[in-house]
Amino acid sequence: MTVNDIGKIALSVAVTQLLADLLSRKLVFNKDAYKQTVATFQRVKDKHDKTAAALDAKKLLYAQQQKDPSAGGKKSSQQISKKSLEKDEKRLKFESDELTAQAAEVARRHTSSNLYSVVAFLILYRVLATEYSGKIVALLPFEPFHLLQKIMTFRGLAGAAGVSTSTEFHFKWVKAVAAEVGGESITKPLAPLSPEVTHACQACAFAFIYFLCNMSVKVIVGMIFGVKPPPGADEGVGTLMQAPQSKKMMENFGVDPDHLKNM
Numbered sequence: 001m002t003v004n005d006i007g008k009i010a011l012s013v014a015v016t017q018l019l020a021d022l023l024s025r026k027l028v029f030n031k032d033a034y035k036q037t038v039a040t041f042q043r044v045k046d047k048h049d050k051t052a053a054a055l056d057a058k059k060l061l062y063a064q065q066q067k068d069p070s071a072g073g074k075k076s077s078q079q080i081s082k083k084s085l086e087k088d089e090k091r092l093k094f095e096s097d098e099l100t101a102q103a104a105e106v107a108r109r110h111t112s113s114n115l116y117s118v119v120a121f122l123i124l125y126r127v128l129a130t131e132y133s134g135k136i137v138a139l140l141p142f143e144p145f146h147l148l149q150k151i152m153t154f155r156g157l158a159g160a161a162g163v164s165t166s167t168e169f170h171f172k173w174v175k176a177v178a179a180e181v182g183g184e185s186i187t188k189p190l191a192p193l194s195p196e197v198t199h200a201c202q203a204c205a206f207a208f209i210y211f212l213c214n215m216s217v218k219v220i221v222g223m224i225f226g227v228k229p230p231p232g233a234d235e236g237v238g239t240l241m242q243a244p245q246s247k248k249m250m251e252n253f254g255v256d257p258d259h260l261k262n263m
Contacts, residue, residue: 005137006209012124013213017221020120024113029227034109038230041102045232048095055088103233110229121218125210129156132206143201148208155207 028034062080133156144153228234 002137005132005135005206009128009137009206009209010213010217012128013121013210013217014221016120016124017117017218018225020117021222021225021227023116025227027116028109028113037102037105037109041099041106041230041233044095044099044102048092048099051088051092051095055085055092058085058088099232106229106233110227110233113227121214128206128210132156135206136203137206137209138204139202140204141202149201152208152211153201153204155205 058080062082062085065080135156140153
């Protein structure tokens with residue numbers, strides 16, 4: 001197993017994510033526009049939470065008065081009427097719409113910052129894929145299933161077997177095994193890598209290691225150096241979909257936004 005190659009790929013992913021996070025901080029999160037957006041969202045959220053708590057208390061007192069009208073007195077009953085509750089519920093609904101709109105604005109700025117990461121990793125993949133084309137990066141202790149072999153573990157290993165595509169690599173190995181020739185045409189070029197190589201299915205291309213690094217190293221670095229959206233605006237695309245404008249657009253296309261949220 002080429003530990004140096006795996007370490008190089010993991011380090012490349014970590015550095016790329018770090019640079020993307022630092023660039024996002026400089027161009028998005030340290031700007032006054034983002035700070036004002038977060039401050040506005042927090043102010044609207046506090047106002048909404050305060051209104052919701054007051055309405056819940058009012059509903060509880062109103063329910064007690066309905067059960068025992070003499071407990072609250074006539075004056076108290078007039079102060080907490082059904083009409084007053086309906087007015088407060090409308091106010092809460094308006095504040096909820098305002099809150100979702102502000103949350104969507106915060107999520108939109110975070111989504112736009114992710115574009116830097118996407119572009120950076122597209123460039124990194126192209127560079128590393130060119131460098132490791134036809135090169136075995138690691139040995140697997142298991143035999144991947146057919147689809148995984150074609151799209152990841154055999155991807156780019158065509159040159160190691162004298163063929164032009166990863167699909168040809170896969171089927172050449174299968175044909176060699178099926179013909180009971182020992183798979184020498186595939187195994188022999190791999191043998192200098194390690195004496196443990198007995199089957200071509202052990203060969204692992206760059207794509208699989210790159211995928212694992214993206215699922216682990218990239219996530220860890222992002223958690224440490226990335227900027228997280230405030231609570232209430234941290235559902236990503238889900239937050240954007242709950243904005244009033246997004247709901248209205250989906251309804252125009254005949255899509256139920258509440259149904260999508262519950263999926």
